[in-house]
Amino acid sequence: MSSVTKQARAVAINPTRACAPMGAMLAAFGVHGAITINHGSQGCATYPRHQMARHFREPIEVATTSLTEKTTVYGGKSNLLAALKNIWERFQPTMIMVCSTCLSETIGDDIPAIIDEFLDKNPEVDIPIISVKTPSYVGTHTTGFDNFLKEVALRLPARRAKNDAGNGKVNLVPGWVNPGDVRELKAMLREMGVDTIWLTDYEETLDGGYYEPRPHLPRGGTSVAELRDSSRSLATIALQRYIGGEAAKVYQQRHSVPSHILPMPIGLANTDKLLDTLSQVTGKPIPAAVQVDRARLLDALVDTHMFTTGLRVALYGDPDLLEGLTRLVAEMGMQPAFVLTAADNGPWGNTMLALAEELGVECEILMKADLHELHKRIKANPVDLLLGHSKGKFISDAEDIPLIRVGFPVEDRFGYHRRAIVGYNGATYLVDEITNAVFARRATAVVSNTLLEVGVEGPTDVPMGCGCGGG
Ligand code: SF4
DSSP: OOEEEEOOOSSOSSOSOOOHHHHHHHHHTTBTTEEEEEOSOHHHHHHHHHHHHHHHOSOOOOEEOOOOHHHHHHOSHHHHHHHHHHHHHHHOOSEEEEEOOHHHHHHTOOHHHHHHHHHHHOTTOOSOEEEEOOOTTSSOHHHHHHHHHHHHHHHSSOOOOTTOOOOOOEEEEOOSOOHHHHHHHHHHHHHHTOOEEESSOOTTTTSOOOOSSOOSSOSOSBOHHHHHHGGGSSEEEESSSSSSHHHHHHHHHHHOOOEEEOOOOBSHHHHHHHHHHHHHHHOOOOOHHHHHHHHHHHHHHHHHHHHHTTOEEEEESOHHHHHHHHHHHHHTTOEEEEEEOSOOOHHHHHHHHHHHHHHTOOOEEEESOOHHHHHHHHHHSOOSEEEEOGGGHHHHHHHTOOEEEOSSOOOSSSSGGGSOOSHHHHHHHHHHHHHHHHHHHHHHSOOOHHHHHHTOOOOTTSOTTTTOOOO
16 A cells, blocks of 8 residues: 655755756746845855756856845845845846745745835836745745746736637646657647747757857747736646646635646656646647647557566656656556655655555655665665766765656756656656666676566577567
8 A cells, every 4th residue: 555654854864856946047047037136145146157057068047145144144135135126237138036935934034125215216117027935945946936936927918808718729837847858749739730838948048059240138938028928818727736746736825827737748648638638728738739739649659568567666756757657657567665855745655645546556655855765765665777966966866776867956967857758758867867777787697686576687699579469
């Protein structure tokens, strides 16, 4: 029987979480011409910049109010006023997002009031300046991203006129994904002929090209005008329950834009759900090219099932990602033995229990937990594969278990931010990666007792895949 466990130890060892401002900063990169001011010490801006640059391999430009000992005692108002003026005069951004930090929240700076004072003193400033609360002692990096989206949904969309016919578009909230994922989603929507407003879109801003001269503001991103227009859309579809789900509800409550909150579209069934929802909202059929991608994924699942069925997997990362990955590994016939997140998220725990029951798998779901806890579990009950970000490398090395890199951050490999794991093509990529990791192990040694038990560990001179009957 599956269970939900919360880590009892208070101190985190090898945590899987990052700090909350990072999420808001990442989301702000998806708005064209937006600049972030991180209201805190220099380290509160440097650490997220460093982490994001290692994952996205792009310069991460973020301003900081550089709070010091003096401002910690007397408040950071003067620093924030100066930062707002500098950013406005030097960069002429389209939007400014001010995120708080542990430090400015503990001081108690009233950021919205400081922004109002700045706007009163500088009436020529005609761009939105939003404040996002991101103390890192409340939630994780995903909370910061979610809070940003909620704030955008509350502050930016224009009031809809009576009898307005709408813009015929769909608001799509992808959540914490990679630029490659956004690209894959865009390809599906383009094929289907669906006009979209992205909340938000860092496909190009965080995976751009080399241009001379360098553009003043990075190319790409959702424009502020589109965000203002998003109250006139047909529907809002959030692709992650805990990053963007609340923003979707705001659209429904404030602007009567129906909200659809879906599981992250990883794997066959979850991608089916997304396409069915899009078809229902827009009245457009699922195009033939997308159905071909689906058939190809199904074929890959059939072709690989004899190598993956029965393998025990440990998964770790963000709640929405784990929900999607758990379904995919079950579609591959694998057993999700441990599913671990740093978030303290009761509803997610219940969703995962229900999912485990629906899939007929038995797993331990760990919340508010770290990778040290996962390592202990794996030592006691070994697994065949690890799925998660680069921080799990230490377990992979120590226990000699293949690690399939997925999630954030992936800092010890190049180009993973360009790959998609969502949609049918993203799932096919994951099926290939996972199966190849199994093959790589098989070439050197017995993969695992599990493989032996299910009888797929044959002599190495038997060509893999022969006689399987699939495609
Ligand atoms: S002090 Fe808080 S906001 Fe700043 S880097 Fe540390 S965890 Fe993040």
